[in-house]
Amino acid sequence: MGTVLREVRRFDHPGFASIRIADGVIDRVGEPDATWPKGDEVVEARGRLAIPGLVNAHTHLPMVLLRGLADDAPLSVWLEQHVWPIERALEPDDVYWCSLLALAESIRCGVVAIADMYFHSDAVARATSESGLRALLSYGMIAPSLSEGGRAELEKAERFAAAWHGKAEGRIAVAVSPHAVYTCGDDVWRGAASLAAERGLMLHTHLSETRDEVDAWRQKTGLTPPAYLENLGVLAVPTLAAHCVHVDAADIDILARNGVRVAHCPKSNAKLGSGIAPVRAMRDRGVRVAIGTDGAASNDRLDVLEELRFACLVARALSEDARSLSSRDALSLATTEGRLALNLPKAGIEPGDPADVVLMDVEGSHTAPPHDARSTLAFASQASDVTDVFVGGRPLLRDRRLLTIDEERVQSEVARLAKRLRRD
Amino acid sequence: MGTVLREVRRFDHPGFASIRIADGVIDRVGEPDATWPKGDEVVEARGRLAIPGLVNAHTHLPMVLLRGLADDAPLSVWLEQHVWPIERALEPDDVYWCSLLALAESIRCGVVAIADMYFHSDAVARATSESGLRALLSYGMIAPSLSEGGRAELEKAERFAAAWHGKAEGRIAVAVSPHAVYTCGDDVWRGAASLAAERGLMLHTHLSETRDEVDAWRQKTGLTPPAYLENLGVLAVPTLAAHCVHVDAADIDILARNGVRVAHCPKSNAKLGSGIAPVRAMRDRGVRVAIGTDGAASNDRLDVLEELRFACLVARALSEDARSLSSRDALSLATTEGRLALNLPKAGIEPGDPADVVLMDVEGSHTAPPHDARSTLAFASQASDVTDVFVGGRPLLRDRRLLTIDEERVQSEVARLAKRLRRD
Numbered sequence: 001m002g003t004v005l006r007e008v009r010r011f012d013h014p015g016f017a018s019i020r021i022a023d024g025v026i027d028r029v030g031e032p033d034a035t036w037p038k039g040d041e042v043v044e045a046r047g048r049l050a051i052p053g054l055v056n057a058h059t060h061l062p063m064v065l066l067r068g069l070a071d072d073a074p075l076s077v078w079l080e081q082h083v084w085p086i087e088r089a090l091e092p093d094d095v096y097w098c099s100l101l102a103l104a105e106s107i108r109c110g111v112v113a114i115a116d117m118y119f120h121s122d123a124v125a126r127a128t129s130e131s132g133l134r135a136l137l138s139y140g141m142i143a144p145s146l147s148e149g150g151r152a153e154l155e156k157a158e159r160f161a162a163a164w165h166g167k168a169e170g171r172i173a174v175a176v177s178p179h180a181v182y183t184c185g186d187d188v189w190r191g192a193a194s195l196a197a198e199r200g201l202m203l204h205t206h207l208s209e210t211r212d213e214v215d216a217w218r219q220k221t222g223l224t225p226p227a228y229l230e231n232l233g234v235l236a237v238p239t240l241a242a243h244c245v246h247v248d249a250a251d252i253d254i255l256a257r258n259g260v261r262v263a264h265c266p267k268s269n270a271k272l273g274s275g276i277a278p279v280r281a282m283r284d285r286g287v288r289v290a291i292g293t294d295g296a297a298s299n300d301r302l303d304v305l306e307e308l309r310f311a312c313l314v315a316r317a318l319s320e321d322a323r324s325l326s327s328r329d330a331l332s333l334a335t336t337e338g339r340l341a342l343n344l345p346k347a348g349i350e351p352g353d354p355a356d357v358v359l360m361d362v363e364g365s366h367t368a369p370p371h372d373a374r375s376t377l378a379f380a381s382q383a384s385d386v387t388d389v390f391v392g393g394r395p396l397l398r399d400r401r402l403l404t405i406d407e408e409r410v411q412s413e414v415a416r417l418a419k420r421l422r423r424d
Numbered sequence: 425m426g427t428v429l430r431e432v433r434r435f436d437h438p439g440f441a442s443i444r445i446a447d448g449v450i451d452r453v454g455e456p457d458a459t460w461p462k463g464d465e466v467v468e469a470r471g472r473l474a475i476p477g478l479v480n481a482h483t484h485l486p487m488v489l490l491r492g493l494a495d496d497a498p499l500s501v502w503l504e505q506h507v508w509p510i511e512r513a514l515e516p517d518d519v520y521w522c523s524l525l526a527l528a529e530s531i532r533c534g535v536v537a538i539a540d541m542y543f544h545s546d547a548v549a550r551a552t553s554e555s556g557l558r559a560l561l562s563y564g565m566i567a568p569s570l571s572e573g574g575r576a577e578l579e580k581a582e583r584f585a586a587a588w589h590g591k592a593e594g595r596i597a598v599a600v601s602p603h604a605v606y607t608c609g610d611d612v613w614r615g616a617a618s619l620a621a622e623r624g625l626m627l628h629t630h631l632s633e634t635r636d637e638v639d640a641w642r643q644k645t646g647l648t649p650p651a652y653l654e655n656l657g658v659l660a661v662p663t664l665a666a667h668c669v670h671v672d673a674a675d676i677d678i679l680a681r682n683g684v685r686v687a688h689c690p691k692s693n694a695k696l697g698s699g700i701a702p703v704r705a706m707r708d709r710g711v712r713v714a715i716g717t718d719g720a721a722s723n724d725r726l727d728v729l730e731e732l733r734f735a736c737l738v739a740r741a742l743s744e745d746a747r748s749l750s751s752r753d754a755l756s757l758a759t760t761e762g763r764l765a766l767n768l769p770k771a772g773i774e775p776g777d778p779a780d781v782v783l784m785d786v787e788g789s790h791t792a793p794p795h796d797a798r799s800t801l802a803f804a805s806q807a808s809d810v811t812d813v814f815v816g817g818r819p820l821l822r823d824r825r826l827l828t829i830d831e832e833r834v835q836s837e838v839a840r841l842a843k844r845l846r847r848d
Contacts, residue, residue: 273746322697384808
């Protein structure tokens with residue numbers, strides 16, 4: 001039995017169509033009034049826009065707990081004085097509830113897949129599994145050397161991979177995540193790369209996020225962070241690198257020739273005063289750039305539509321050139337490039353594609369009059385226009401109702417936790 | 425008889441309160457369970473956040489018609505090849521329907537007042553009057569000299585002022601709008617300033633929007649646009665200047681000493697590749713900076729919340745400094761500074777303030793857990809969280825239903841118009 005989305009508009013075709021989903025894929029795209037097998041569920045979706053689900057290529061789901069914390073502080077102060085002290089107090093159950101809150105928000109924003117890095121990773125995986133989303137999850141390792149905690153960190157990463165890679169009907173993949181060059185010693189990095197290579201996993205890390213990080217690393221090693229990692233040999237493993245704000249031409253060549261996938265996080269980089277990654281220069285040299293929200297604590301939304309709009313606008317503002325990033329390119333960061341970054345098969349709205357489909361209401365005053373769908377998405381739509389989300393054909397949101405997450409319960413658990421932590 | 429907003433949270437106070445509105449002002453702010461005069465209408469608004477309504481200090485309402493047009497073009501190409509040819513075909517009724525569409529979107533975004541500049545101004549004023557919003561409206565004059573059309577332009581401006589200034593229960597004020605230095609000759613500018621001074625009106629114009637404009641003007645006159653206008657003597661009239669992207673230290677001093685109010689339009693300036701105005705430098709030297717969306721054709725939203733968020737983030741990104749614009753300051757651009765820009769009395773949520781009040785749902789997953797209200801507004805809230813809008817105590821939006829605009833009719837009129845223009 002299948003599901004038919006009746007009389008939708010596809011983002012990349014004129015006119016109306018109906019889409020049949022069966023066995024997790026788009027089975028057929030037909031005329032709006034085609035006949036369908038008896039027993040199919042028919043979703044009346046007249047006029048809604050069908051788009052491939054969005055991908056959030058870098059986040060820390062549980063950090064929704066810290067939304068709005070120390071809003072006007074730069075990265076180092078924010079991390080050391082505000083974020084880390086609270087994170088040290090978190091229990092696995094806390095991380096579970098916060099992950100569910102973030103996943104609820106993500107689904108409402110039309111997201112179908114996320115790349116996460118955090119700790120108490122089993123709790124993140126449990127929440128993700130329940131949510132129905134796809135994810136590349138990882139345990140973020142921090143250790144100055146193998147002998148100073150690094151071995152234990154690698155064991156945690158390995159246990160997590162053994163427990164969750166390929167699980168939840170194949171929706172969850174695991175990556176190995178040394179947190180950054182400045183938080184993991186070189187033997188930890190080498191150990192991480194070996195672990196990833198042995199198990200066929202990706203690496204996921206933070207790279208060249210702030211000017212201070214790059215300056216300090218150059219002073220310490222004579223190398224930029226990308227050059228340092230290439231030198232260590234770890235970029236031979238497929239790598240997802242978040243941020244890449246302060247990269248020069250030589251760094252960009254390193255990213256390109258090693259096939260590093262970049263998760264551009266412009267709102268977080270802006271909010272913390274880190275700067276803006278040179279997306280156009282990276283793309284021009286063949287670096288594959290996806291988009292991420294980073295954790296909600298430095299954003300404060302997990303809204304990939306808002307993120308790609310910001311990416312597009314800020315690129316044009318910085319270059320004083322309206323052609324820096326087109327609406328079409330900005331959208332691709334959150335779809336095609338995002339799927340590539342997470343190692344997911346491509347998904348458009350064509351027969352045979354995975355049924356990772358989002359429906360949007362495009363009948364609000366803010367999207368009128370009707371015009372080019374890609375332009376509407378990039379510049380006019382808002383997260384609350386998302387009405388339905390399917391992942392592998394399974395409905396997670398129907399007519400703005402969440403089907404896999406008890407949102408009220410989740411909100412009250414997180415509110416209680418926030419109150420407890422403020423009291424401590 | 426009054427209206428009581430029961431058990432709301434105020435954006436600038438902890439805890440719950442109830443707010444009584446009567447005779448267009450906030451009559452009393454009391455305990456949530458205070459007793460109120462018999463016959464008052466009670467709005468059950470438990471947990472909703474009460475904020476002063478937002479101000480859009482620069483827009484061209486009817487340009488919603490052109491939303492998404494030529495998305496990836498710079499200002500000059502966009503204006504000359506795409507916008508102007510369509511605008512020449514517009515009739516007053518077209519402008520009326522498009523204005524209503526823009527006003528519907530504005531109300532849904534929590535906006536209570538806008539500054540507009542367009543043509544067929546009577547139609548804009550008619551729509552604004554019906555909508556219930558406050559507005560500073562103007563006819564945008566374009567004429568190389570008084571003898572080449574300038575006299576007729578000034579007469580139009582004067583007729584418009586005579587017809588509408590102070591009308592619609594005092595909600596509408598009229599400004600005199602020479603479009604820009606490069607579209608109006610110096611005698612037209614002087615005539616506009618005289619007209620404004622005689623009638624006690626403000627000037628509203630575009631100033632130093634692009635690098636090309638400033639370079640060309642310097643080449644032609646030896647002066648930057650602000651210096652040129654100061655030299656002409658027109659800045660003696662209270663002036664609202666949109667954009668001010670390419671202003672140097674001397675320009676900023678000119679703006680400051682003449683009390684020019686700036687409407688910062690960062691999303692439009694970004695989308696068209698114009699650049700970003702130096703908001704922090706202007707504010708540091710005492711220039712009063714408000715925020716505007718510009719027309720929807722270069723944005724493509726009339727969403728002041730998204731605009732102030734973008735202003736905040738882009739200022740931090742450009743300066744690589746998280747302290748460039750705080751969430752509190754960003755909010756003030758859209759409230760206190762916006763009201764000043766439009767010459768409206770200040771309005772907070774205190775007894776005696778004009779009842780220009782907006783209620784917001786802050787119980788979504790994207791604003792959880794509850795935290796500082798100013799931070800929520802600046803970074804986490806979305807336009808669709810707006811549930812109720814009151815202007816001078818009159819409800820324009822109640823529980824997300826528009827009370828003054830027939831949205832369905834308006835959308836269908838604008839869709840028909842868009843279809844007609846595409847056919848031409």
